[in-house]
Amino acid sequence: MFDLVIRNGIITTHESTFSADIAITGEKIVEISSPGCDYSAKRVYDAEGKFILPGLIDPHVHMAHPFQGELSADGFESTSTSAAFGGVTTILDFAIQWDKSKLLTEVIEERIKAITGKCNVDFGLHAVPTKSTEESIIAVNSAKKYGVNTFKVYMVYRQQGRMVDDAILSGLLDEIRKVGGRLLVHAENVSMAEFNQEKFISKGLTSSDYFPLYKPNIVEAEAVNRVLFLNRMAKSKLYIVHLSTKEGLESLKYAQDFGDNAIAETCTQYLTLNKEVYTRPDGHHFICSPPLRSNEDIEALWGGIAKGYISIVSSDHCGFDIRQKNLGNGDFTKTPNGIPGIEARLPVLYTEGVLKNRIDLNQLVALTSTNPAKVFNLFPQKGSIMPGSDADLVILDTENEIVLDPSKLHDATDWSPYSGMKLKGFSKATILRGQFLIDNGVYVGGKGYGKYLNRN
Ligand code: URP
Numbered sequence: 001m002f003d004l005v006i007r008n009g010i011i012t013t014h015e016s017t018f019s020a021d022i023a024i025t026g027e028k029i030v031e032i033s034s035p036g037c038d039y040s041a042k043r044v045y046d047a048e049g050k051f052i053l054p055g056l057i058d059p060h061v062h063m064a065h066p067f068q069g070e071l072s073a074d075g076f077e078s079t080s081t082s083a084a085f086g087g088v089t090t091i092l093d094f095a096i097q098w099d100k101s102k103l104l105t106e107v108i109e110e111r112i113k114a115i116t117g118k119c120n121v122d123f124g125l126h127a128v129p130t131k132s133t134e135e136s137i138i139a140v141n142s143a144k145k146y147g148v149n150t151f152k153v154y155m156v157y158r159q160q161g162r163m164v165d166d167a168i169l170s171g172l173l174d175e176i177r178k179v180g181g182r183l184l185v186h187a188e189n190v191s192m193a194e195f196n197q198e199k200f201i202s203k204g205l206t207s208s209d210y211f212p213l214y215k216p217n218i219v220e221a222e223a224v225n226r227v228l229f230l231n232r233m234a235k236s237k238l239y240i241v242h243l244s245t246k247e248g249l250e251s252l253k254y255a256q257d258f259g260d261n262a263i264a265e266t267c268t269q270y271l272t273l274n275k276e277v278y279t280r281p282d283g284h285h286f287i288c289s290p291p292l293r294s295n296e297d298i299e300a301l302w303g304g305i306a307k308g309y310i311s312i313v314s315s316d317h318c319g320f321d322i323r324q325k326n327l328g329n330g331d332f333t334k335t336p337n338g339i340p341g342i343e344a345r346l347p348v349l350y351t352e353g354v355l356k357n358r359i360d361l362n363q364l365v366a367l368t369s370t371n372p373a374k375v376f377n378l379f380p381q382k383g384s385i386m387p388g389s390d391a392d393l394v395i396l397d398t399e400n401e402i403v404l405d406p407s408k409l410h411d412a413t414d415w416s417p418y419s420g421m422k423l424k425g426f427s428k429a430t431i432l433r434g435q436f437l438i439d440n441g442v443y444v445g446g447k448g449y450g451k452y453l454n455r456n
């Protein structure tokens, strides 16, 4: 007697698509058999011929992210509920060393405590050192005992105290080669960004129209190129977050063709939204770093995915609501950076990617589940549908077309960058470790069911 059997579905992994029944006991998939098998179970779910995907992993999520003394409206519970509606069963959030008097390990410990019991999907953490001292390098080894082996650094945001300098960047890459892990980098050239910002402020040109001009493609591309070179010299492991430019992609291709261990994610927004939005009256809502780009960049990124240079698509979800987005009265230098998108990632990628023949459904699984599981040390527990894996599953509804209405989403913001888009590919059911979180479009999961994932 199994706990749950899912019949009549089409299992869709990163490499194959086949009809099968799935038997689950407790938190695990225990058997996969040909359709029509005579399993008996406490609950039998009829998937009605729909595609069954491994639970999505979003490796780049900011919950309750600070800005000017407050936190983004979207906290642990609301972001993770929204994640579940988006078919996401695992998220990776950030333990950022905002308070430099604390050791990175203390920051990690506090973040795990803060999230545990409030998160409805499984979660892990990337640690973010912010000090340009040896302490940041030493922390790489110490973080291991908390199950953290990925570190993110900012090459920008010097005035906010988040940046580490190139010596530390290089030292972190060296240390990671020695003790394992991977360095995630937010690559933007700080001097160019600061210079441009001062120039626009002095001329009073601070409306959102000027935001993409303040950080044009070269701001990202130069920093990507620089950190790829540092990684080559260190022979380490690099991950470029939110790659947005065709020039950055060119440097990445060069590094990968050379044989460097350098991989990249892009985000849903850089594949689907154009910088023209910054000229709209609500243009400042779309402020995120790096900025949204041109159609040429968008097509180059899809090309980078098709050729396998870009291996992951995350959301970089950071849910500020409209009041928070308006805090700077439209001035891009005073507007919180970041946009929501964890719930829309699956239908937007399905509609813009699969239905437009830019990727197939197996590639969608690879980009949003299997590759993140492999890169972030979660495979095959996560990112796969096979006996022994966690029973994390998404039943995909490919029929209903829905015009995205932000009021129907489940994060704590009151807008969406994808508002008004006609989308297919929402989750009909999301299952985490054998428990239904979403059933027929309704949240049925318990509160705080998500558990912390040790990724060593
Ligand atoms: O603009 C972005 N990407 N915001 C996310 C949060 C941050 O500051 O890293």
Ligand code: ZN
Residues within 6 Å of the ligand: 060, 062, 316
């Ligand atoms: Zn981010």
